[in-house]
Amino acid sequence: MxxxxxxxxxxxxxxxxxxxxxxxxxxxxxxxxxxxxxxxxxxxxxxxxxxxxxxxxxxxxxxxxxxxxxxxxxxxxxxxxxxxxxxxxxxxxxxxxxxxxxxxxxxxxxxxxxxxxxxxxxxxxxxxxxxxxxxxxxxxxxxxxxxxxxxxxxxxxxxxxxxxxxxxxxxxxxxxxxxxxxxxxxxxxxxxxxxxxxxxxxxxxxxxVAQRNTAAESVNQTVHPVSRAGKRGLLSHLVRDGDWRQVLVFTRTKHGADRLAKQLDQDGLAASAIHGNKSQAARTRALGQFKQGRTRILVATDIAARGLDIEHLPHVVNFDLPNVAEDYVHRIGRTGRAGKGGEAVSLVCVDELKLLKGIEKVLGGSIRKHTVAGFEPDPSERPEPLFKKPAGRRRPPEAGQRRRGGGQRRDAGASRRA
The missing domain is CATH 3.40.50.300 (P-loop containing nucleotide triphosphate hydrolases)
Structure with missing residues (x-):
């Protein structure tokens, strides 16, 4: 046809x-x-x-x-x-x-x-x-x-x-x-x-045309177990060792995206962050520089990355696993598009093992695990809560943007939410 x-x-x-x-x-x-x-x-x-x-x-x-x-x-x-x-x-x-x-x-x-x-x-x-x-x-x-x-x-x-x-x-x-x-x-x-x-x-x-929550078959998925403090170093190592030229990295929070982009820049890897607190002009500029190859790594939250259209994006990295298992499918769907191959890598510490099990349940099978030499997880680490609730705050950062059902909320682009 x-x-x-x-x-x-x-x-x-x-x-x-x-x-x-x-x-x-x-x-x-x-x-x-x-x-x-x-x-x-x-x-x-x-x-x-x-x-x-x-x-x-x-x-x-x-x-x-x-x-x-x-x-x-x-x-x-x-x-x-x-x-x-x-x-x-x-x-x-x-x-x-x-x-x-x-x-x-x-x-x-x-x-x-x-x-x-x-x-x-x-x-x-x-x-x-x-x-x-x-x-x-x-x-x-x-x-x-x-x-x-x-x-x-x-x-x-x-x-x-x-x-x-x-x-x-x-x-x-x-x-x-x-x-x-x-x-x-x-x-x-x-x-x-x-x-x-x-x-x-x-x-x-x-x-x-696609089964519910089916990850793209053209995406090669890998989990790298790592210690809590070793994630940033492992990410820099993977980018350099694999000579990755265009990488979309997901973090859980806006503050985490800003912090990671700054750290990667300090590592000599050109990076920028996009999230809901960035102005539309800043987000458009960061995305344009990423598409043009002037920025090697784009660090984003789920809300900001939804709808990004990046042709032939080769690498997606889950620096933090998503809180909602189905969002994993949306994230890795940024690569492997239109029949092209892609690679999705998740850096998982002990705090996220339950989230990983939830994702694998949604996928209907386990994701391949590979420990990178020199970045082995610390066997003495014990799980810690992913969110520490400050006084007077009832939801973790960005959770307010993910209210399910009919919760009142202005869109990420509303004038009062600029």
Whole structure:
């Protein structure tokens, strides 16, 4: 099957060819014709499967087919994403595949000035890519009108639930026409996602191209047991010894990300950190330098790294194991994308052995263990709590960003959370 068989018009096929693609991925092959039919869709696809183009292309096609001949531009498609980075990634996809069609799109998210967003909205857009918090800011100020939306896309719906966006999403839904097409994309079909879909979708077509919580087969996974104090030295050793040129490293907290990036710099390894406390400009700059090879190591927290699109990323390192086992799958999904090989390494001390067991349970099997000579774990070390709760604080750092269910929270890009 080729893209020519999916029902897309020549301007979109031309953009696809210019990107060097001729064969659609499974989610694209199944999703594009289904979305073009106009019904609601509930799709499960892991990162790296081509899902963004899988909804961007048919969205552009449908908007072209229903484009009014005259009158001002109105928002006819809304794409909701959990993070600024993912919103920017979706916008990039719309720009790439929509370059030969007369449609306009703009992203709106927090951490940046509202003025350029207001100017773009006044000029008129067909497609709006937004994070929930900043979109609500515009709705509350009356600067955006969603009454003409024909298609709603909920991208990475599982992460939006994890981050407590359900109340915000419901408020956005109240501003949309009841008659519309709704597309829900999620890494998994959990019970929570099923419940969310029941309230928002009408008889959706289900598309699933990956088993739940299945780590990418193209990723080589290794656990290096190490002492608590030996992690930083082992990481520097692995990067130098393997001549790793591009490494995404995950830490548990924002403070830990800053500290580790500084230490790696001191070790002579160019590193930078991105997390929720960094301004959007700082995060964009750090990511750009990493993609260009000017920075060798990018240290990130889970919230900041969600939605990062780094082509052919060869190495992911879990400096700290995630508290939520399923997040391990999302982390290592940053590498081994689109059929390319990748390596995921986890540095595990005695404090994290229970977390490791939880991850292996989710994966359905054990991860290969390898002790690096000179960095053996200290057999006398005893487990310590991962979080020390200061007085007056009830949750560990960044836990407030991971409230499950319907907890109230502004998105990572909301103006008051910049």
């Amino acid at each position: 080729s893209f020519n068989d999916l029902g897309l018009s020549e301007p979109l096929l031309r953009a696809v060819r210019e990107q060097g693609y001729d064969t659609p991925t499974p989610i694209q092959a199944r999703g594009i014709p289904t979305i073009l039919e106009g019904g609601d869709v509930m799709a499960a696809a892991q990162t790296g499967t081509g899902k963004t183009a899988g909804f961007t292309l048919p969205l552009l096609e449908r908007l072209m087919q229903t484009r009014p001949e005259r009158g001002p531009r109105r928002v006819r498609a809304l794409v909701l994403t959990p993070t600024r980075e993912l919103a920017a990634q979706v916008q990039e996809s719309v720009d790439t595949y929509g370059r030969h069609v007369p449609l306009k799109s703009t992203p709106i998210f927090g951490g940046v000035s509202m003025r350029p967003q207001l100017q773009a909205l006044r000029r008129g857009v067909d497609i709006l890519v937004a994070t929930p918090g900043r979109l609500l800011d515009h709705l509350n100020q009356g600067t955006v009108d969603l009454s003409s939306v024909e298609t709603l896309v909920l991208d990475e719906a599982d992460r939006m639930l994890d981050m407590g966006f359900l109340p915000d999403i419901k408020r956005v839904l109240a501003a949309l026409p009841a008659k519309r097409q709704t597309l829900l994309f999620s890494a998994t079909f959990s019970e929570q996602i099923a419940g969310m879909a029941r309230g928002m979708l009408r008889s959706p077509t289900r598309i699933e």
